Amino acid sequence: MGLLLLGGLGGCGTYVPELRDWPNNNDQGATMMLSAIVHSVECELKHTITKVVSHDVIAARSRASHRTYTDFLNDWGAEVAFTFTIVEKAGINPNAVWMPLSPMSAVFTLGGDVNLSAQATRIEKLNFFYKVKDLFLRDGQTCDASGEDPSGSFLIKNDLKLGELFDFRLVPVTTGHASAPAGDKNVLQHQITFQVVSSGGLTPTWQLTRGTINGTGTFLSGSRDRTHDLVITFGPLDKPSGGRSLIGIAESAHVTSQLTGGVGTAFRSTVGR
Known part of the structure; x- marks a missing residue:
């Protein structure tokens, strides 16, 4: 098992890492994985928005005011960022350890070791922008990611808990404990990070008459650390730009989360050395 793992990690740190794990570590495998991730997250967004709005419309029928609380989403957008490290x-x-011939009354050994290491880091970023009203699935529209292969990333066909993000914001509004999102100071953000680490070691040992080779420690080691980070920022559309971006405070929050996420990933990688 260790030999197979090391085979998959062979050459680690000496070339640009592949985006996808062995045995699908080729351009086609990486393209299929990225496509599956984007499609799966897009479907999750569409299903979440559709469910949240539909439930609000149905609930409004039994409210004394017949008021809906998700109308603000018509003028909101969603910026989605993927970071693969x-x-x-x-x-x-x-x-x-060298043990020369010595008198019976004396013991002398000479030890030595060499440490060599290499590390390679690859970071890829993808950004997508949606208008929330375009994410709503109307009658006859569907978004099906059930056929995607989930083996490449935990972001594929996973419950990303996006619905809870809106529940946390809307429940206080419907119960009268908070006002509905309005103006240019409201931002909703969701961030998910999956990290998977594979490592292995191999230590052949030779016991000789006058010495021992690789008697301690790990002779050969390799590791692969892949982090898939997703940041979704919801906020009002920037009207001066024609609704092609979010307002400034939302854009700043989106960029800041990506920066802090990158720092956190780098820190975890360094600590894990």
């Missing part, structure tokens, strides 16, 4: 590391640490 792959860190591969390899290390070699040969060591030896």
Whole structure:
């Protein structure tokens, strides 16, 4: 098992890492994975928006005011950012202990070791923009990601809990404990990070008459750390731009989350060395 793992991690840190794990570590495999991620998250967005708005419309019929609380979404947008970070590391640490012939009353050994390591990091970013009203599935419209292969990423065909984001914001409004989102100071944001680490080591040992080679430590090691990060920022559309972007405060929140997410990923990678 260790040999198979090391085979998959062979050459870690000495070339640009592939986006997808072995045995699908090729351009076609990476393209299929990215396409599946984008399609799956887009469907999750559409199903969530459709469910939230539809439930609000149905609930409004039984309210004394017949008021709907999701109307603000008609003038909102969603900015989606994917960040894929792959860190591969390899290390070699040969060591030896030499034991020359010595008198019975004396014991002398000479030890030595060498440490060599390499690390390669690859970061890819994808950004998409949607108008929330375009995400609503009307009669006859569907978005089906059930056929996507989920093996490439946990972002594929996973419950991303987007519905809870809107519940947390709308429930206080419907119960009268908060006002509905309005103006240019409202932002909703959802961030998810999945990190998967694979590592392995191999240590052949030789016991000789006058020495021991690789008697301690790990001779050959390799690891692959891949982080898939998703940031979704909902906010009012920027009217001066014709609704092609979010308002400034939402854009700033979106960029800040990507920056802090990148710093956190780098920190976890460094600590894991």
